[in-house]
Amino acid sequence: MFTGSIPALVTPFDDDGAFAEQIYRDFIEWQISEGSSALVPCGTTGEAATLTKEEQFAIVRVCVDQARGRVPVIAGAGSNDTRVARANLLAAKEAGADAALMVPPYYNRPGQEGIFRHFETLAQDAPLPIVLYNVPARTVTDILPDTLARIVQAFPQVFVAVKDASGVITRVSQHRASLGENFCQLSGNDDLALAFNATGGVGCISVSANVAPRLCADFQAACASGDYAKARTLHDRLFPLHTALFTDASPGPVKYAVSKVRPDFPRGLRLPMTWPGEASRHAVDAGLAHAGL
Known part of the structure; x- marks a missing residue:
């Protein structure tokens, strides 16, 4: 259902911490014109x-309105x-x-049965397809491969993809073995996307x-066409x-x-998130230079 490069969109806030709608709309236009294949508003x-x-679903509404059906919108909606x-x-x-991105329950740390029951409940009369989002570094809970297979096999029309940020590349093969070649696997880690796609991921x-x-x-187009020499060059x-x-x-x-590549983009973050430290800014500057940006 989803392939390619899908930005987890940053949300612009002005100096007073308010949502900067027009800048967000302009940012979405740029993303679509540059080849992004879908959009994820209001994720992490x-x-x-x-x-x-x-605020969250007003921002989703703005994203949908600006996208105008040109690319799908996957709304962050977990709890x-x-x-x-x-x-x-x-x-x-x-x-x-068009779909929702849903993490397993965080903080309260359910076991694998609790994770299954959570998603089983969501699947009852689910109004949208769901992309499972496994990010153990943030949620602490980990959707293990057997549990993910159990969820998807029980409700294949609801759970259409996984965003896998577990960092465990072998899971791509495990998920393919249990769910088949056509189950949509999306990497949640940019630095692992080359290996992820080489083992069966699609974006x-x-x-x-x-x-x-x-x-x-x-990069994603090169992977999809099987041109891994080009993909590796872009990855590097x-x-x-x-x-x-x-x-940071x-x-x-x-x-x-x-803010470095789009000077009109405001620098606001909402506490407890803060502006990156000097060492991080230097690393970002070096990364931008290396990428030719």
Whole structure:
């Protein structure tokens, strides 16, 4: 259902911390014109954790309106409360999203049965397709391969893809073995996207695409065509940037990077996220230079 380079969009905030709608619309236009194949508003990189529910789905609505059906919109909608997650799915549908990106419950740390039951509940009359988002470094909970297979096999029309940020490349093969070649696997780590695609992935929900959408789109196109020599060259060009964007708490470094390539983009973050430190900024500057940006 989804392929290619899919930016996990940063959310612009003005000096007062308010959502900067017109800048966001302009940013979406740039992303689409540069070859991004879908958009993810209000995920982790979009600072969803500091948005009210009203703000979150108003921003999704703006994204949908600006995209105008040219690319799909996958709305961040997860919660560690199953009831809230279900309400978020409805809100994402009402905002016009094409799918929802849903993490397993975080903080309360359910076991594998609790993770399954959470997604089983969401699947009941689900108003949108769901992209499972496995990011153990943030959620602590890990959707193990057997559990993911159980979820998808129970509700194949609902759970259409996984964004895998586990960092375990062998899981791509494990998921293919249990779910078949056609199950959509998207990397959640830019620095692992080359290996991820080589073992069966079809795209990346990307932080780096906020800064380098054309290069990320070209990289994914090269992978899709089987031109791994070109893909490796692009990977090497982007790799220092991929790593630099996580030299301080995200999304601080990526917002700094976006402000370097798009000077109109405001530098606001909502606490507790802060502007990256000097060492991180230097790393980002070096990564941008290495990428030719």
